[in-house]
Amino acid sequence: MQQARTQDVAASGRARRRRWLTRDRATALLMITPSVIAIAVFVYGFIGWTGYISLTKWIGIKADYTFVGLQNYGTIFNALRFQTDIRNTIVFTAFFLIGCLGLGLALALMIDSRVRGEAIFRSIYIFPMAISFIVTGVVWAWIFTPGKFPQDPTGLNLLFSKIGLGFLQSAWITDNRVLPGYILSGIKARIGVPMAMIPVIVAAVWQMSGFTMAMYLAGLRGIPEELREAARVDGASEWQVFQRITLPLLQPITLSAVIILGHISLKIFDLVLTMTGGGPGNATDVPGIFVYDITFNANKIAQGAAAAVVMLLLVAVLIVPYLIYNARTEVER
């Protein structure tokens, strides 16, 4: 393999010396141009527009391009709601990624251990992905509506009391606590995990863990059994095999999964909106809802744009390490 890559490099080097822009290369460039133009307009053009609008004082439906500098950023960063949103999106993303990757891997390992009815289990675990967030949000909201527990519970609490697990009852999506709830000077939002966010994370993990499972399963099936067998012959325990061989070989999969799950997580909108509407208070509010609410209900277009730019910057924080990693492995190749 390594040798082949060297040859590849050598070959392309020769080609470059001869004449770089062959007809085929021109064709290649031409074929990718429509996509590039589309992305340039619909992604970067719009990001540019958003960035520009975020510097104006546009409030109301009619455009107002009066330049106000970074004022809108100051306003939103000072607002308790947006601070809460940033906290929430970080908490959500962290737990959602851990949950999906952990559960996805566990499911994949279980299914990979030669169980009967593999196809049925696999289908059951992956099907939530087929359903729209708007629908699942409503159902999960019902499940996590606590009612007046313990006397008169609803949803999951009701189910718990019916099967004698009443002690597991909780306030779920109505729990307004933030744990541990540190207060830092200069920051209005309390630092910690909003308890009401946990059911939302459960719902999101329910929806996407099957997909993660499929990715891991594919990865597991791609690991040659001889490799693991060889390790076992060398006296490695099952755990060591998993830790030293399986896990490292699954790393690229994890990385792809993080990107795909990450983009869902940072943009999460429908699920939260239908499940909690952002409440109680702003305990489960996320930037996606904030942007929508501020832009289309409050008509504060410029502030909405500023919030969107902040969201993009958060994305960059997540994606840049991946891209650097990616570029490095390219170089290795």
Place this chain on the structure above:
Amino acid sequence: MLYAQRWLRLFAPFAILAMLLAACGSTAPSTSSESSNASSNASSNASSNSSAAQPTAAAAEAPTTAAEPTAATSAEAPTAATSSGSTASGSGKLEIFSWWTNGGEADGLNAMYDVYKQQNPGIEIVNATVAGGAGTNAKAVLQTRLQGNQPPDSWQVHAGRETLSYVDYLQPLTQFFKDEGLDKVMPKLLLDQLNINGEIYTVPVNIHRSNMLWYNPKIFKDNNLTPPKTLDEFFTVAEALKAKGITPLAMGGKDGFEASHLFESVLLATFGPDDYTKLWTGDETAWADERVLTAINTMGKMLTYANSDRSAIGWADAAQMVIDGKAGMTIMGDWAEGYFLSKGAKGHEDYEWAASPGTDGVFLWLSDSFGLAKGAPHPDAATAWLKVCGSKEGQDAFNPKKGSIPARTDADKSKYDEYLQWSIDQFGKDKLAPSAVHGAATTNTYQTAFHNALEVFSANPDATALASALTEAVPDLTR
């Protein structure tokens, strides 16, 4: 031949993009003919690609005059109808935009359409409805349409101050009110409160009442309670219910406006109608009044009698708690009655009504209304629509189904149910105050801030935080 094919393949992606982007007359036919030439095995990629794109492009390209939306037989028909809908002028169409998609409100709207069709035969109504979130999605769609210069002929907006958000896009209707005699059949105070900077912009089709207390008569009878007339009485009743293990006040939060809805009734009870109305003029001193804090504390105390899972349920679920006998009372606008009826509940048996505590004699109104778009594609048809909206016939067709009362004072009372007849009487004699939460007294911009501040308070009752949030929001009252 080979040469031609190569060029074809080169241009295929461009052709696809061009078709999608422009969807103009010349691209689609030429591409489809090319792709049929090129369907030899050498270019399966390009041909399957373009043939997939072709139907949609062809649809968009259909002649704009061929408006035939009922012909669902042809696959292209709906798209063709659309392009004509947004570009053709005065061709026997009328687009009405609202968020009434379901139940009584949709029935009422259809009843009004029937009146319109009788008076204006041959005009086809495009019923552009967008549901969800008490108009939230509709407002988003409407906003992008107005910014994209694609207004519907007429759209739904809460009558009163909320109209300010749209005045740049609406035609003034003050003269229309005079011509139609609407200024004589609607209450003077209502007309004053509809006035935005000297003009009236929309025709109110109905009136809802916000300050309503709904209670369970069985629970009240069993416990020898009478509906609370004042805020103090409310707490006495609430305490008695709490002692019996019944949730005194059922409350929602999921729809975003329930906490603010309760708060506006508390503000009205605390300030009285005149001072209450001044709160919404954009004057900061009005909010420096110490009664603001009194109202906040009252609200905080009320929350201690409300169900703790309120953030997870909507107002309708809260109303359900009352007819299920799980809660004694709920404070909600009179659309709650429509919900009770849809669940098969009966007035005086399963539910009973009164003015919310401390607001008897005041009618906290809100109203749905329709305006006329500047640059409406079909201005004549739209004006005829507004005539129906303002007419006695139109309002009497709409309101009994919608569960609201007419904005006109000369309605045919016999068409309305018992609660609505009661409400019509109250509307005739009570003092009128505009609802802040439902747009009669405030702009969209303010409502967003107001709702959020109260939802936060509902989750974490912090009087100081709410007071400062309300003060911060004052500038939003005027934009």
Place this chain on the structure above:
Amino acid sequence: MSATTLRRQAGRRPRVLLYTAMIVLAAFYLLPVFLLLITSLKSFDQVSLSRMWDLPTSLSLQSFDSAWNGGKGVIGLKGSFLNSIKLVVPATIISCMLGSLNGYVLSKWRFPGANALFTAILFGMFIPYQSVLIPLVQVLTRIGLYGSISGLVLVHVVYGIPITTLIFRNYYAGVPTELVEAGQIDGSDFFGIYRHILLPLSIPGFVVVAIWQFTSIWNEFLFGLIITNQPEIRPVTVALQNLSGSQYTQWNVQMAGALLVALPTLIVYIFLGRYFLRGLMAGSLKG
């Protein structure tokens, strides 16, 4: 008791545990659907939070009828189903073709800056859609595609470019470059190599991308809401949302509608799930 039985028992216990865990998890995955199903079979006056786990007293398909055909004040999903199909099929096919071409170019015809370009394309995946709605409507209006299914197809294709490119690029990276070189030596041009070498190998990749795009476009709501201004061209998710009123929702009808809307994607997953996995195994997402 012999040693073998002992060993077998010891080996069986984890096995039992494994199956228990898998069944409990399966119950967790099925619970919400169970709730969807029983609610959709109820009548509206039976629907309430405190009775949500009760089985319906009588089997009534009334909700499905109202959700599909429409009923009292409800516009059914029937019409918009066709719209969604007219949206999803072309959008998915075009997405696959574009993604495949981009992946091919970016993995096998590398040019200076190809990585940077790929990065730039990938970043498009993260754009928050709520913030682009205003310029989007204006651009679509200008090119005459606002308020049409074609416009919606365009938007879905464009915002699908990043993920489809990512998947195909990773997929083609696993195809040995020697094959491409061999093709060049044989005198095949850009398209010859694509058609004769890569395309036959990329069926699993196409399955993954097609399933992914099909599901996400079918379930997408926000673009459908904003871009289709006329009721008769709305996709099914928007129509589903319209089943609920602005004031209260008939949950039984809503849930029945939700099940109907989910059917096509469920069918796709049930019947193509195996190929989806195979496609993933073949390297579409190996990073």
